[in-house]
Amino acid sequence: MPELSYREAVRDALSQAMRQDDDVFILGEDIAEMGGSMGVTQGMLDEFGPERVRNTPISEMAIVGAGIGAAMQGMRPVVEVMYEDFTTLAMEQIVNQAAKHRYMSGGQLKVPLTIRTQGGAGWSPGAQHAQQLEAWFVHVPGLKVVFASTPSDVRGLLWSSIYDDNPVMFFEHRTLYGIKEDVPEELEPIPLGQARIHREGEDVTVVATGRLVHEAIAAAGEAEAEGVSVEVVDPRTLLPLDEATIVDSVKKTNRCVVAHEAVTRMGFGAEVAAIVQHQAFDYLDAPIERVGSRFVPIPFAPVMEEWVVPHSNDVLAAIRQTVGRSESSNGAGHVE
């Protein structure tokens, strides 16, 4: 099996789709000659030419709007919004247009648009380039939301997103572009709405997304040394959500931690906690713990940034809390 980086896996999915299907094309800021600010689309201009690898003006609203128009005309565009912080500029197009047309046209129109974007802290991008805003889009009916955490997942999920007839918000994490994983020789599409159990365990379920999947796996290893068996579940698709896998896991372990880099308040973890308490209430043996960033803008200074965003030790603290081994309930600040 070939080993791909997360960045290469995204590029591989885009390239394979574009080779297979003329309707697929990409557009975004600096994606052509420059190959994108994160280097994801490097080399694609040479292979597919400027008609299918299109540089755009610096207007997220225009980029997404163009993608919506093309999608409604039968194309399968993949637009890149350089930072998810900048989706704010395209909210009208995403929320009021992309998410609504299929419904408002009674199914006569469809919007098979994929909006790739990336974000996240960990490399000092500052308060306007480090946010994790995926939860906003989970709030909007008509959208699908994907947050992939590994190379094989990002490849298979991007493929499924491109070929989904609904607009998909596709989140990548900046610090994951370099991680590597063995991927199948043949691209295997991963259905949207199917969680991945990274690690099976008996005592606590950690539902983690994005970078925190890796932090959770590390924390699970440390917890195991303390005699606590942790199951790590990555939903991969936030909308639609594989509730059954999460709930079944919690019914088995009786304890649940949700972990993401976004702030906990109104975060995706709050939704998971609500689902779990409702569907597995009688199975819970401890309050559900949430792990996320402190509720402040992400600082530029590396030391402060490090302090604000959660790491594996915060996940471990939450795990300990659920099994009643924590020294104090309010130590870390990442755990709610």
Added chain:
Amino acid sequence: MSSDVKLPRLGQGMESGTIVKWLKNEGEPVEKGEPLYELDTDKVTQEVEAEASGVLLRIAIREGEVEVGRTIAVIGEAGEDVPSDAGDSDAGDSQETEEAGPTPPATETADDGAEQSAEKPAEAPAREAERRRGREASTEGVSVEPPAEQRAVVESGNGATQGGARIKASPLARRIARERGIDLASLGGTGPEGRIVAEDVERAAAAPAARVTATAPSAVEIRELSSVRRTIARRLTEAWQAPAFQLTISVDMSAAGDLLATIREVEPEVRPTMTDILARLSAAALMRHRDVNAQFADDAIHVFPTANIGIAVAAPNGLVVPVLPECERKTVAEIAAARADVVERARAGKLQHADFEDGTFTISNLGMYGVEQFIAVLNPPQAAILAVGAIEDRVVVKDGEIVARPTMTLTLTCDHRAVDGASGADFLRTLGRFVESPGLAL
């Protein structure tokens, strides 16, 4: 500060006892003097009282035989941390805090315990703040009322462990408790802030469940042996191994009957019975035939200076034989008062170990059931036991005349290792004379 509950030495020669059951659960408050557990010794099953007040933090030994002096439980303050091995070690060194393996909660280090107990006093105001937040939240349309079922738990349970406040338990723990019919108020929580977690309920559920015996599908009712029953079986099997013989006489009860009537007139409040008179007269006879007031002790025969007479009593759970000490020094009225006291307590299951100590001779009276005569099994280690039949009018020859006289048959069973036939007969003849002419006992 916690104190260890150690297995007491209830009587001389007691080396061990068998814990039958605990009358308090872990986490329950205990008052000094309250019955704490049932203890079975070779003499009696009795309730043992708590020697300290507090909360029963830990039961180290749930049931089974335990040697005297071993720590069987710990009583302390609510929330106090107890080392998991308390009581598992030998007597006297129960304060080790060794942590063995991944045994979950409640077994943190001493630091943690201090922190927990330090947090305790703050609980009430913290709860108030929580309620206030709850009230604010509910004005925003968010209900913070606990579900009806949880309120019911709070209202039905006395909530003793939490001082009347809401019982903290996880939803899973509540479900398991509901399914198995366990009262959460009876449990102690080992989760954060004393929350009852599933493990606590399962531990509580496991304890009694182990004692349940499946009922056979046939019509045969299978009754588990009570500890009293078990003791009776063991001791009487033991008695059966002694070489025993029986001697029987019948005695004219006219004088004894008159005497009983007179004493009842004089001492109406104690209401003496014929058994009391027999106890007094047996004591007098034993003082004159002390080789019957004896025990066979393997390499020696112990002969006792006082007649401590055991009275067989049919208690609800089975036969018990409390002892009336020094009957040779007591009046019939005194014996009657002492006998009434032990019989009443025997029927209520309140006899203490001391009530069974130092018996030297036993009287078993089945006369009230109309039994003419019977043979009693020895009450080891005593050398003799007197079986008393009913007083009934029998036809006897008196001075050449056939007359009806109130007559009673006495059967003495003797341990032949201690008492020979002649000595037993000698004693019985004296006793018979005393019964027919009580004045001779003076």
